[in-house]
Amino acid sequence: MQEKIITCTECPMGCSVTVTLDGERVINVVGNTCPRGKTYAINEVSCPRRVVTTTVKTDKGNPLAVKTDGSIKKSEIFNVMKIINGITVKTPIKIGDVIYENISEDINLVASDEIE
Numbered sequence: 001m002q003e004k005i006i007t008c009t010e011c012p013m014g015c016s017v018t019v020t021l022d023g024e025r026v027i028n029v030v031g032n033t034c035p036r037g038k039t040y041a042i043n044e045v046s047c048p049r050r051v052v053t054t055t056v057k058t059d060k061g062n063p064l065a066v067k068t069d070g071s072i073k074k075s076e077i078f079n080v081m082k083i084i085n086g087i088t089v090k091t092p093i094k095i096g097d098v099i100y101e102n103i104s105e106d107i108n109l110v111a112s113d114e115i116e
């Protein structure tokens with residue numbers, strides 16, 4: 001048996017959730033104040049995911065803020081950042097424009113700012 005303590009980031013309360021594992025099997029989850037915390041903690045120990053927020057180069061020289069439109073596997077972030085670092089975006093760009101389609105699984109990289 002192994003215990004992992006996860007801080008739930010689903011809301012500002014930041015509950016400390018303890019997950020008990022038998023190998024890779026979840027045996028028990030305690031400390032969550034609501035069901036979202038249980039789901040979050042189980043995902044964190046089995047397949048953690050993150051929304052990536054960063055910037056990409058543009059043809060105008062100033063960086064453009066971008067983010068993934070969903071969470072990607074934490075193990076994929078290095079590969080995704082390699083792709084992002086190789087991108088130069090042609091302006092103009094509006095908020096929500098897709099910068100890179102299917103950057104990981106079905107997740108797109110989208111603009112979170114605009115440049116005229």
Ligand code: SF4
Pocket residue numbers: 008009010011012013014015031032033034035036037038
């Ligand atoms: S367990 Fe529920 S109340 Fe606690 S931080 Fe997570 S979402 Fe918020």
